[in-house]
Amino acid sequence: METTSHDVLLVGGGGAGLRAAIAVAEADPSLDVAVVSKVYPMRSHTVSAEGGAAAVISPDDSLDAHAYDTISGGDWMCDQDAVEAFVREATEEMLRLEHWGCPWSREPDGHIAVRPFGGMKNERTWFAADKTGFHMLHTLYQTSLKYRTTMYDEWFVTRLLVEQGRCQGIVAIQLATGKIHAILAKAVILCTGGCGKVFPFTTNANIKTGDGMALAYRAGVPLKDMEFVQYHPTGLPFTGILITEATRSEGGYLINKDGYRYLQDYDLGKPEPKPVLRSMELGPRDRLSQAFVKELEKGRTVETPHGHVVHLDIRHLGERVIDTKLPFVRELCRKYENLDPVRELIPVRPVVHYMMGGVHTDIHGATSLPGLYAAGEVACVSINGANRLGSNSLTELLVFGARSGKAAAKYAAEQAEPAGGLLAQALDEERRLGEVLLGKANGRERIAGLRDEMQGAMESGAGIYRDAGSLEAAAGRVAEIQERFKSAALDDRSLTFNTERIAWLELSNMLELAEAIIASALARRESRGAHQRTDHPERDDGRYLAHSLAHRHDGGGPRIEYLPVTITRWPPGERVYGR
Numbered sequence: 001m002e003t004t005s006h007d008v009l010l011v012g013g014g015g016a017g018l019r020a021a022i023a024v025a026e027a028d029p030s031l032d033v034a035v036v037s038k039v040y041p042m043r044s045h046t047v048s049a050e051g052g053a054a055a056v057i058s059p060d061d062s063l064d065a066h067a068y069d070t071i072s073g074g075d076w077m078c079d080q081d082a083v084e085a086f087v088r089e090a091t092e093e094m095l096r097l098e099h100w101g102c103p104w105s106r107e108p109d110g111h112i113a114v115r116p117f118g119g120m121k122n123e124r125t126w127f128a129a130d131k132t133g134f135h136m137l138h139t140l141y142q143t144s145l146k147y148r149t150t151m152y153d154e155w156f157v158t159r160l161l162v163e164q165g166r167c168q169g170i171v172a173i174q175l176a177t178g179k180i181h182a183i184l185a186k187a188v189i190l191c192t193g194g195c196g197k198v199f200p201f202t203t204n205a206n207i208k209t210g211d212g213m214a215l216a217y218r219a220g221v222p223l224k225d226m227e228f229v230q231y232h233p234t235g236l237p238f239t240g241i242l243i244t245e246a247t248r249s250e251g252g253y254l255i256n257k258d259g260y261r262y263l264q265d266y267d268l269g270k271p272e273p274k275p276v277l278r279s280m281e282l283g284p285r286d287r288l289s290q291a292f293v294k295e296l297e298k299g300r301t302v303e304t305p306h307g308h309v310v311h312l313d314i315r316h317l318g319e320r321v322i323d324t325k326l327p328f329v330r331e332l333c334r335k336y337e338n339l340d341p342v343r344e345l346i347p348v349r350p351v352v353h354y355m356m357g358g359v360h361t362d363i364h365g366a367t368s369l370p371g372l373y374a375a376g377e378v379a380c381v382s383i384n385g386a387n388r389l390g391s392n393s394l395t396e397l398l399v400f401g402a403r404s405g406k407a408a409a410k411y412a413a414e415q416a417e418p419a420g421g422l423l424a425q426a427l428d429e430e431r432r433l434g435e436v437l438l439g440k441a442n443g444r445e446r447i448a449g450l451r452d453e454m455q456g457a458m459e460s461g462a463g464i465y466r467d468a469g470s471l472e473a474a475a476g477r478v479a480e481i482q483e484r485f486k487s488a489a490l491d492d493r494s495l496t497f498n499t500e501r502i503a504w505l506e507l508s509n510m511l512e513l514a515e516a517i518i519a520s521a522l523a524r525r526e527s528r529g530a531h532q533r534t535d536h537p538e539r540d541d542g543r544y545l546a547h548s549l550a551h552r553h554d555g556g557g558p559r560i561e562y563l564p565v566t567i568t569r570w571p572p573g574e575r576v577y578g579r
């Protein structure tokens, strides 16, 4: 087996990974930095972010206002020390990106243009038309090229190497050759993104299988707040492609089958011709997705061959605004729905979009395993609480990517070379991966079928509304799928780009995460943000103003513990929108 070593190793080449890599190189230029990514960095999911990134820039805005919107939007589940650090460092990060070349959209007078976003009481979302993630990722990638960073593109990480109580490297498959490599490191930062593919209908691409969450979980690090799964209210039916919240920031309406702006019936304010901050279509995503379900139950949605939908109406914005501010939305509607939103209504329905939960970290990205850090969507630091506000995630990956990079650089500089016993572990992993490839000739179960069944169980049991019965049913189905997964068949024996072996590994990761999501949702007997229990419809601060921590243990379901939420200046209160 080939073995190499670096000082700091990034797993993931998306926004968080590249920002962290730059931070390591800037913090200590003597450190040797490497990035491992299962896809070419520019194909990481950050590239698909459309709407924008939040940071205070207007004179009539304030850091406290951004913090309060984030905390109340998260239904008081956010750690307020993390939120305070986040809002404080957000603007500096955005300006740094500007200096590195990010083409933020501008006002005619040259000032940075900002747009309103759901749940925010001020306009603070910076954007680059509706291709913000694309421009941010390009900027980060080209900046990272200035440093001596080794890139392992199209390498799939399968295991963390842990020796003497600290993380000291990884094992990965080089996809082009199928060869197994050990990469040793004094510090490892997981930046592997979310796990939307645990569900069937999602804005997330096939690569979002939660690998980093599963790697950390298997290495003994708890997963935090996994029950909080964000549904975005406006995905295209059938494909699940996102129609960005920016459509509503620019003034789009959501209407039911009667052409009625139904959000006025859900305590989100009254309809106005122009968008009103934190009202109606600019309410938070959890409330808007829940309102869709209520409309469905009232029989006021539109039936299509791909499920029930409501309509997003942006016709009144006019062609010029749509082409200037929302060109990608027009392109998506034309390509995937064969309609022109300048003249026609866009069919939309809620779609799984983002994981508020993830690898438990502190505000420097450190996990409970020394030497292991996490940042971006894989991590739960936690600034998103029970419901993330749109446009906070791109900023989060900058702020906490930078923080974890600096912390990992400092840690790595103080460590001795990785320990000798790691190679034995790496050889074990090589044996296991060989068995996956060669030992599954006679299996009966198909990976794609098992994946579909798992996704179906999650949608029906752990969707927008859940209860004990639906969650227990999902737990039973996932346990049964886990059992059948042991006899999954692999037909492809080749080493070169064996996507079937990768699909097997990804499914094994997702099954672990599905169990953690269900167990965390079952244990939380209250409703808060994106976690709505019809059998426990009230928020219960007395018992559950606490983060869930799912610990893995062999031979049983996850063990759930709780950790108090950090409150600094904003005691729990009512979430008020539209007033």
Ligand SMILES: Cc1cc2nc3c(=O)[nH]c(=O)nc-3n(C[C@H](O)[C@H](O)[C@H](O)COP(=O)(O)OP(=O)(O)OC[C@H]3O[C@@H](n4cnc5c(N)ncnc54)[C@H](O)[C@@H]3O)c2cc1C
Binding pocket: 011, 012, 013, 014, 015, 016, 017, 036, 037, 038, 039, 040, 041, 044, 045, 046, 047, 048, 049, 050, 051, 052, 053, 054, 132, 133, 155, 156, 157, 158, 191, 192, 193, 194, 203, 204, 205, 207, 211, 212, 242, 353, 354, 375, 376, 377, 378, 390, 391, 392, 393, 394, 395, 397
């Ligand atoms: C369609 C869409 C639009 C969005 N729009 C916005 C928006 O406007 N504003 C906002 O704030 N947020 C938005 N979000 C959310 C935001 O884009 C993501 O949360 C964020 O980009 C995640 O970045 P990341 O760096 O954590 O992960 P990603 O960009 O997903 O990168 C993950 C990296 O990990 C690597 N990786 C994963 N597993 C492995 C493995 N096993 N081995 C090796 N490498 C691995 C991948 O190759 C990739 O490089 C949007 C999300 C979607 C899906």
